Amino acid sequence: MAGFPQTPYFIGLNEPVGQEVAFTGLEVEGTIPAEIRGSFYRAVPDPAFPPKFADDHTLSGDGMVSRLSINADGSVDFAMKFVETARHKAEKALGRARFGKYRNPYTDDAEVQGVDRTVANTTPVWHAGKLLMAKEDGLPYRVDPRTLDTIGSYNFGGALKSETMTAHVRVDPVTGEMFFYGYEADGLASTKVAYCVVGADGQLKSEQWFDAPYCAMMHDFTISENYALFPIYPTTADLDRLKAGGEHWHHQPDLNSWLGVMPRYGDVSEIKWFKGPKGVFCYHMMNAWEDADGLLHFDQCLSNTNAFAFIREPSGIQMQPWEIQGGLTRWTVDPRGPAGDVAESVIGPPGDFPVIPAAKQGRPYATGFMLTMNPDRQGPPVFGGPVLAMFDMLVRLDGMDTAQPQITQALPMQPGWCYNEPLHVPSASHEGWLITFVDHQTGENTFEHFAWVLEAGAIAKGPVASIRIPTRLRPQVHGWWVSQAQLDAAE
Ligand code: V55
Ligand code: FE
DSSP states (O other), X not given: OTTOOXXXXXXXXXXXXXXXXXXXXXXXXXXXOTTOOEEEEEEEEOOXXXXXXXXXXXXXXXXXXXXXXXXXXXOEXXXXXXXXXXXXXXXXXXXXXXXXXXXXXXXXXXXXXXXXXXXXXXXXXXXXXXXXXXXXXXXXXXXXXTTOOEEEEOOTTTTOOOSOOOSOOEEOTTTOOEEEXXXXXXXXXXXXXXXXXXXXXXXXXXXXXXXXXXXXXXXXXXXXXXXXXXXXXXXXXXXXXXXXXXXXXXXXXXXXXXXXEEETTSOGGGOEEEEEEETOEEEEEEEEEEOTTXXXXXXXXXXXXXXXXXXXXXXXXXXXXXXXXXXXXXXXXXXXXXXXXXXXXXXXXXXXXXXXXXXXXXXXXXXXXXXEOXXXXXXXXXXXXXXXXXXXXXXEEEOTTSSSOEEEEEEEOOTTEEEOOOEEEOOSSSSOEEEEEEEEEEETTEEEEEEEEEETTOGGGOOSEEEEEOXXXXXXXXXXXXXXXXXXXXX
């Protein structure tokens, strides 16, 4: 689109789309299984206007919410709308960007000082019949799940005191409670973290504040049946740097990581901080679970640095792509003993976007799925997303409840093809399904997009159905599957 910087974050697959669309009766190749009825919501950053600063990147883009609706009669619709945040409205009013750097309000135009600057672009969270578009730097926006119209900023009916809510909540499959946290809970670069539990009825039941060891980018966390686990990795914020107009985040390779563990219904004063290795970073965790001996296992997509070049480079970290390493990594601690070091083991491939069946959240689990790179690809990966290289292999791991999980199935892609985050859809009779949006580069600057339906027990055989999305899509951040029954029960 015109006027955008010709940097990697705004070209190719990352080129802004900026179009609200609504299509019905999409073309389907194959058959969508009859038990898959509901909506796949997705969150996508898509800047409506060229950024104020040319070195801007993916994470600042205005939130777009889209809905792939698989209807009762098997027909499929797709719609996409901007989240009408206060920021998006303020920029639309003048037809240009008014907010500056990622998470630095000191770089905003004077006239918009004090305006809520979150972009609601990271996860569509479904809980208690409400759809929330969440981003970790602010409060979520509530969106109508049918029309995708924005209802407004959401703070649990005035109950939430934290100024922020993570985009990575965890819903307990047995109690239906939603566990979440907000970091920088009382302002920029603060160490205050709010730990919150929401009842299955959507009411905020508890909010407790604690101090993190330092102000870290806390992107995700986990729960187990009895504990809440707060990982801290050394990508840190500094108020003086923000006031000087600098970046929100610098990665600090010399700082330790930490894993805070507390009984999930306990008091935050009970948090034990277990020490992890220096310099590592993880965006997403697969799960946490307790074994028969009461040990706590925390399974995460860990790297030896922050995966985002736009965070490493301002931090003065010059690493070649091949120096960036990692793998699905387990930290094991004894939550009943004294805090010590985590015990670390690598249990799976490098990659991200882990997914497990919702019923296994916080429980021992046999199977997980994640995205990684096809080691046998004949050519470069598709260029795009915040890392500038898209994943092109989906793997299934089994034996997750053992010390040595194994990759048992894989679906590698051909050059030019790549995956977005898959979601799991349960089945009444087997291990369920995965739905994932895939992108296909057909020319220098041309792409086509599909939603694939895969059988979770047989991913290697490829999609049982492929739905063509008749519009350009930017890379998705996260998605959420909401069944038709959940939609029908919602207010
Ligand atoms: C991430 C995404 C964000 C963000 C912080 O993928 C971290 C990780 C889309 O916004 O603000
Ligand atoms: Fe995320």
